[in-house]
Amino acid sequence: MNQTSSSSSSNNNNSNQTLSIALNNNNNINQISSLSSSNNNNMNQTLPTPFGINNYINQTFPAPPTSFYMKPVTNPSNKILSIDEMNALANGLHHVYSSGVFDQTGFICNIEHFYAKLMNVRTDYRHYEQKQTDENVIHKLTPAQLNIACQIRSISNMIKDKAQIELKTLREQHKSSINLLKQLAKDQSIIITKPDKGRGVVLMNLIDHDPTINNENQLTTLLLKLEKEKFITEKEYHVAKPSGSRPARIYGLPKVHKTNYPLRPVMAATKTVASGGPP
Known part of the structure; x- marks a missing residue:
C-alpha cells in the first residue's frame, strides 16, 4: 500500500x-x-x-496626361478626301515611291556572294588580275558544290519570279497613288502643307489664308456695277480691273550708311489687287 x-x-x-x-x-x-x-x-x-x-x-500623384495622337492627315478644309487619297497622303510629303523594277544585277551579285561564303569558294586573285576583263572566270567545283549551286539557282529563279509579280502589283498601286497626288496638287482651292511640329500632312482652304482671289472678284464686281451705273467709263473699268493678282511681296534693302548693314523692309504692291490692271 x-x-x-x-x-x-x-x-x-x-x-x-x-x-x-x-x-x-x-x-x-x-x-x-x-x-x-x-x-x-x-x-x-x-x-x-x-x-x-x-x-x-x-503621396498622391496626379493622373498622367493622356498621350496626344497626331493623325497622319489633318483636313480642316472643305475638300472631302476619299479613302485612297487619305492612304496616299498618309505616307507623308517626303515619301518616295520605288521604281518597281527588279534589280537583277544586284540580285545575282548577292546570290554569288552568298554561295561563295557558304561553300568557302576562293579564287586566285593574282591569277584573276592577269586575265582580261572580257574573259570569264571558270571555277573548278566538286559534284557536291555543283549540286548545291543548282539548288540555289532554282530557288533564286523562284524568288525572282515571285518578286517580279509583286513588283508589278506594287507598280499599279503606286501608279494610282501618284495620279491621286497629282490631282490633289492641281486643286487650286486647297493648300497642302506640313504641321509646325512633328510629321504629317495638313490640307487647308486657300481662300482662308490667301484672300487674293476673293478680293479680286469683289473688286471686279464693284467696278462692273459702277460701270453699269455710269460712274466710270469703260476705259477706266479696264484700267482698274485686276487680273492675275498676287499677294504683296516683302523684301529688304540694305542700309549701307549703318553698321552691319541692316535691312529696311519694303512692301512691293506690284500686280496686287489694289495696283490695278495695265493702262
Missing part, C-alpha cells in the same frame, strides 16, 4: 510538473508573440524608413 501510494503520489507530482511546464511554455509563447507584435509596432512607428519611402508611397 505504501509503495502504491508513493508511486501514485510521484505520478501526480510528475503530471503536475508537466502541466506547470506546459502552462509556462504557453505563457512564454504568448509573451513572445505579444513581444514580437509590440516590437513590430514599435519598429513601424519609431524606425525611420530609408529615403522616406513611406511618404513616397502614401
Whole structure:
C-alpha cells in the first residue's frame, strides 16, 4: 500500500510538473508573440524608413496626361478626301515611291556572294588580275558544290519570279497613288502643307489664308456695277480691273550708311489687287 501510494503520489507530482511546464511554455509563447507584435509596432512607428519611402508611397500623384495622337492627315478644309487619297497622303510629303523594277544585277551579285561564303569558294586573285576583263572566270567545283549551286539557282529563279509579280502589283498601286497626288496638287482651292511640329500632312482652304482671289472678284464686281451705273467709263473699268493678282511681296534693302548693314523692309504692291490692271 505504501509503495502504491508513493508511486501514485510521484505520478501526480510528475503530471503536475508537466502541466506547470506546459502552462509556462504557453505563457512564454504568448509573451513572445505579444513581444514580437509590440516590437513590430514599435519598429513601424519609431524606425525611420530609408529615403522616406513611406511618404513616397502614401503621396498622391496626379493622373498622367493622356498621350496626344497626331493623325497622319489633318483636313480642316472643305475638300472631302476619299479613302485612297487619305492612304496616299498618309505616307507623308517626303515619301518616295520605288521604281518597281527588279534589280537583277544586284540580285545575282548577292546570290554569288552568298554561295561563295557558304561553300568557302576562293579564287586566285593574282591569277584573276592577269586575265582580261572580257574573259570569264571558270571555277573548278566538286559534284557536291555543283549540286548545291543548282539548288540555289532554282530557288533564286523562284524568288525572282515571285518578286517580279509583286513588283508589278506594287507598280499599279503606286501608279494610282501618284495620279491621286497629282490631282490633289492641281486643286487650286486647297493648300497642302506640313504641321509646325512633328510629321504629317495638313490640307487647308486657300481662300482662308490667301484672300487674293476673293478680293479680286469683289473688286471686279464693284467696278462692273459702277460701270453699269455710269460712274466710270469703260476705259477706266479696264484700267482698274485686276487680273492675275498676287499677294504683296516683302523684301529688304540694305542700309549701307549703318553698321552691319541692316535691312529696311519694303512692301512691293506690284500686280496686287489694289495696283490695278495695265493702262
